[in-house]
Amino acid sequence: MSSADHAHIATTHEHHELGFLRKYIFSEDHKIIGIQFMFSGIIMFFLGGLLALGVRTQLGWPHAEIPLLGQWLWPGNAGHRMPPEFYNMLFSMHASVMIFLVIIPLLTGAFGNFTIPLMIGAKDMAFPKLNMMSYWFMWPAFATLLASFFVDGGAAAAGWTSYPTLADVEFAAPNSGWGQRLWLIGLISIGVSSMAGSVNYITTIINMRAPGMTLFRMPMTIWAMFITAILQAMALPVLTVALILQLLDKTIGTCFFLPNWAPGQGGVSIGNYQTPPGGGQPLLWQHLFWFYSHPAVYIMILPAMGMVSDIIATFARKPIFGYRPMVYSLAGIAGLGFIVWGHHMFQSGMDPRLGTGFMIATIMIALPSAVKVFNWLGTLWGSNIHYTTPMLNALAFVSMFVIGGLSGIFMAATPVDIAIHDTYFIVGHLHYVLFMSSIFGIFAAIYYWFPKMFGRMMNDTWGKVHFVLTFLFSNGVFFPMHITGSRLHPRRYFDPTQYRFLDEVQGLNTFMSICAICLGLVQLIFLVNFAYSLFRGPKGGLNPWHSNTLEWTAPSPPPHGNFETPPVVYRGPYEYGSPESDKDYLPQTEPPRPGAAPATHAH
Amino acid sequence: MQQKLWAVLFGGVLAAAAGLFVVAPFIEGWWLPKNLCSFGPEVDHLFYLILAFTGFFYLLTEGIMVYAMWKYVARPGEKSAYTHGSHKLEMLWTVVPALILLFIAFAQVSAWSDIKYQSRMPAPDQVFELTARQFEWRFRYPTAEQNALMLKGWEKGKETDEAAAWQREPHADDIHLVNEVHTWKGPDKDHPTRVRFYLKSRDVIHSFFLPNMRIKQDALPGKVIPVWFDSGFADGNCHYDEKANTWVVDPDKVSQSELACAELCGWGHYKMRGIVYVHENKADYEKWLAHASAEEHRTKP
Numbered sequence: 001m002s003s004a005d006h007a008h009i010a011t012t013h014e015h016h017e018l019g020f021l022r023k024y025i026f027s028e029d030h031k032i033i034g035i036q037f038m039f040s041g042i043i044m045f046f047l048g049g050l051l052a053l054g055v056r057t058q059l060g061w062p063h064a065e066i067p068l069l070g071q072w073l074w075p076g077n078a079g080h081r082m083p084p085e086f087y088n089m090l091f092s093m094h095a096s097v098m099i100f101l102v103i104i105p106l107l108t109g110a111f112g113n114f115t116i117p118l119m120i121g122a123k124d125m126a127f128p129k130l131n132m133m134s135y136w137f138m139w140p141a142f143a144t145l146l147a148s149f150f151v152d153g154g155a156a157a158a159g160w161t162s163y164p165t166l167a168d169v170e171f172a173a174p175n176s177g178w179g180q181r182l183w184l185i186g187l188i189s190i191g192v193s194s195m196a197g198s199v200n201y202i203t204t205i206i207n208m209r210a211p212g213m214t215l216f217r218m219p220m221t222i223w224a225m226f227i228t229a230i231l232q233a234m235a236l237p238v239l240t241v242a243l244i245l246q247l248l249d250k251t252i253g254t255c256f257f258l259p260n261w262a263p264g265q266g267g268v269s270i271g272n273y274q275t276p277p278g279g280g281q282p283l284l285w286q287h288l289f290w291f292y293s294h295p296a297v298y299i300m301i302l303p304a305m306g307m308v309s310d311i312i313a314t315f316a317r318k319p320i321f322g323y324r325p326m327v328y329s330l331a332g333i334a335g336l337g338f339i340v341w342g343h344h345m346f347q348s349g350m351d352p353r354l355g356t357g358f359m360i361a362t363i364m365i366a367l368p369s370a371v372k373v374f375n376w377l378g379t380l381w382g383s384n385i386h387y388t389t390p391m392l393n394a395l396a397f398v399s400m401f402v403i404g405g406l407s408g409i410f411m412a413a414t415p416v417d418i419a420i421h422d423t424y425f426i427v428g429h430l431h432y433v434l435f436m437s438s439i440f441g442i443f444a445a446i447y448y449w450f451p452k453m454f455g456r457m458m459n460d461t462w463g464k465v466h467f468v469l470t471f472l473f474s475n476g477v478f479f480p481m482h483i484t485g486s487r488l489h490p491r492r493y494f495d496p497t498q499y500r501f502l503d504e505v506q507g508l509n510t511f512m513s514i515c516a517i518c519l520g521l522v523q524l525i526f527l528v529n530f531a532y533s534l535f536r537g538p539k540g541g542l543n544p545w546h547s548n549t550l551e552w553t554a555p556s557p558p559p560h561g562n563f564e565t566p567p568v569v570y571r572g573p574y575e576y577g578s579p580e581s582d583k584d585y586l587p588q589t590e591p592p593r594p595g596a597a598p599a600t601h602a603h
Numbered sequence: 604m605q606q607k608l609w610a611v612l613f614g615g616v617l618a619a620a621a622g623l624f625v626v627a628p629f630i631e632g633w634w635l636p637k638n639l640c641s642f643g644p645e646v647d648h649l650f651y652l653i654l655a656f657t658g659f660f661y662l663l664t665e666g667i668m669v670y671a672m673w674k675y676v677a678r679p680g681e682k683s684a685y686t687h688g689s690h691k692l693e694m695l696w697t698v699v700p701a702l703i704l705l706f707i708a709f710a711q712v713s714a715w716s717d718i719k720y721q722s723r724m725p726a727p728d729q730v731f732e733l734t735a736r737q738f739e740w741r742f743r744y745p746t747a748e749q750n751a752l753m754l755k756g757w758e759k760g761k762e763t764d765e766a767a768a769w770q771r772e773p774h775a776d777d778i779h780l781v782n783e784v785h786t787w788k789g790p791d792k793d794h795p796t797r798v799r800f801y802l803k804s805r806d807v808i809h810s811f812f813l814p815n816m817r818i819k820q821d822a823l824p825g826k827v828i829p830v831w832f833d834s835g836f837a838d839g840n841c842h843y844d845e846k847a848n849t850w851v852v853d854p855d856k857v858s859q860s861e862l863a864c865a866e867l868c869g870w871g872h873y874k875m876r877g878i879v880y881v882h883e884n885k886a887d888y889e890k891w892l893a894h895a896s897a898e899e900h901r902t903k904p
Binding site: 501 | 623634697701709721817825857868876
């Protein structure tokens with residue numbers, strides 16, 4: 001931020017200039033909080049990426065010495081090789097970091113915070129202090145999860161799903177002691193953060209829309225954030241409860257998830273250790289966990305869908321096709337999302353008759369997803385596509401989401417799932433949704449709103465270089481997983497070469513690992529572009545993309561309080577190419593021409 | 604023109620992805636492992652059914668997208684088509700996929716219930732117990748006589764009291780083995796040897812996975828889960844090796860006879876490898892069983 005902007009804030013708004021600490025650190029301004037979420041999210045993105053590279057190094061070259069790092073980390077190990085429990089920790093923490101510290105905070109924390117008040121024409125969130133608290137509750141999680149790498153036994157290594165009894169019993173794995181406890185404490189704290197955020201988002205969207213901003217004039221981004229917040233508010237308490245129950249099992253000796261070995265007998269025996277008789281249920285954890293964590297999958301994709309819809313309409317210079325079906329399909333995904341959690345448990349020992357019901361609900365959830373894809377294609381049809389960096393990332397989102405959506409049907413089908421459950425097929429599928437879709441959506445959003453956040457543009461050429469290389473290498477990493485998955489290569493294997501039936505796919509593993517290392521390296525281009533543009537990027541002006549939505553009428557960056565004059569909304573957000581205007585866009589705030597019929601679109 | 608290259612990039616990557624699925628089935632070891640179980644073809648057919656539908660919609664949607672990216676590159680000074688949607692199209696692309704998805708969903712139901720519903724499980728020819736623990740599979744086989752006793756009166760979906768009692772209380776003459784599944788080839792294709800076993804876990808969750816039999820079932824501590832499969836398409840894969848005084852699997856059959864753990868169970872998860880021994884016929888199996896029993900109980904056969 002330049003000093004001119006500071007002066008601007010001070011002169012146009014009545015409240016006094018805040019000190020650095022209150023303005024940037026303990027800020028109550030939704031934009032600063034959003035940017036805080038973004039910065040910590042990007043830092044964690046690189047940490048999560050490094051953990052993934054550790055996983056891929058082991059899978060690509062299972063018998064190799066780990067160069068440099070190996071000698072330092074495992075001086076005692078023969079050949080300085082990675083120990084298997086370390087490998088388990090890598091993939092468990094990779095997933096935990098990426099899900100809880102990167103994707104959810106970036107989508108809802110960073111972009112939810114930044115866009116909601118700006119796009120509905122509000123001065124700030126409904127509860128600014130609660131908003132500040134929601135960010136600062138991320139920090140105990142950063143602290144505990146990072147510290148857990150250094151405790152005895154290492155960080156959590158029972159998968160991000162932390163199934164009991166492996167995660168529940170301290171003696172089941174070296175990492176199931178303090179590593180797992182810190183993991184639980186961290187996640188509880190993130191739950192508080194998300195809960196505070198979602199309550200705030202729902203209230204703000206319901207109560208604080210600008211005059212004229214009816215629900216069906218809200219941009220798709222806001223609809224997505226709204227529906228996501230509702231999902232979060234309703235599902236998260238269940239996870240929090242489950243986390244607390246596991247923590248009680250691990251600290252004061254309760255047995256919520258610890259079964260008896262057989263009816264009327266003692267607990268299970270792990271090595272030489274016997275758990276107390278308690279009669280708990282390991283499957284209870286899976287039900288509670290997935291009751292949240294399946295909706296969490298949608299929490300990790302719906303906001304990206306919303307933002308991508310806005311970005312595509314902007315750069316296709318065309319109204320979004322089927323605005324209302326787009327809203328209804330978001331709601332449909334969210335609603336169905338509550339009754340499909342059991343599809344993670346088809347092979348778990350849950351009554352298989354339940355599996356049939358969960359399967360049908362799960363396969364039907366492909367329908368609203370398909371409707372969204374068709375409407376994006378309808379938007380592109382007959383449009384005027386401007387290939388900017390945000391648009392390319394948004395288009396990548398759509399094309400990759402098609403793959404992730406279609407590959408999901410294989411696992412949803414219970415008999416097919418018998419074969420491909422817990423194989424690389426699901427690993428490929430989930431990365432097409434969470435990396436290839438969510439992360440491309442996040443990149444699109446960063447490139448798109450950067451000029452509004454910081455008043456400067458990111459470099460478009462380097463943005464495109466970053467995009468092309470990311471697009472190529474990420475497909476190189478994740479697409480072959482469908483092939484190794486079709487070979488039924490089990491996931492979470494430290495050394496796949498143990499199995500003869502996997503002999504022929506080891507070459508693919510090495511290929512994917514090489515692509516992964518390249519994918520990691522090219523992210524540095526993004527980092528440099530981001531950091532350089534923050535200080536040296538060209539000024540973007542009010543509305544560099546000629547977009548219709550309200551945030552582009554506020555100064556760049558918007559001061560505390562956002563708008564110089566409270567905006568009034570006259571139409572929906574997608575009037576691109578409208579005959580009502582001479583330009584190819586028509587901002588929501590532009591008053592209708594005298595005599596022109598008001599734009600109403602009842603689809 | 605230069606802008607059209609973006610469509611080429613997307614088209615190229617998406618076509619390469621589709622191409623990989625076309626060539627993989629023809630590359631040795633890059634596709635579904637050879638199927639050896641009589642319900643395997645049902646599973647595989649459903650896999651191909653879904654592959655056909657998803658493949659079609661993949662080509663359709665990505666094709667339209669790449670075409671639009673090619674055709675609708677920004678033309679300076681022009682406006683795009685001004686439309687907010689089409690009710691007819693929305694109906695079309697809601698109803699048609701809905702019907703297809705319902706069809707796909709209901710096509711799965713019978714295979715799933717045949718494989719996993721306890722009420723549908725066929726009467727077995729062989730019963731054993733399998734207890735998983737970190738990091739091995741512990742098998743408990745009944746003697747041939749006990750096996751016969753348990754099977755008497757077994758109807759589809761209804762185990763005998765004898766079997767239920769044996770599952771609860773080990774017998775002194777049971778044969779205990781680690782990491783070895785033993786079964787035999789049925790007399791003909793219509794009469795495969797149906798294996799029914801009680802899956803348990805002593806400590807954490809494991810998952811019994813035979814890639815070639817298309818069967819996977821988690822082992823839950825505190826629960827007894829009935830599982831069945833057969834080796835309907837398998838040939839005998841092992842023979843007695845005099846020098847080693849044990850049965851060995853033919854080296855060229857090892858890659859289609861592996862048992863794996865499919866649920867993360869700790870550091871040794873990847874090491875829970877077992878081998879499936881398919882004996883030529885029931886007599887051979889019982890010969891092996893007597894041998895194993897003698898070895899275990901330290902008496903001369």
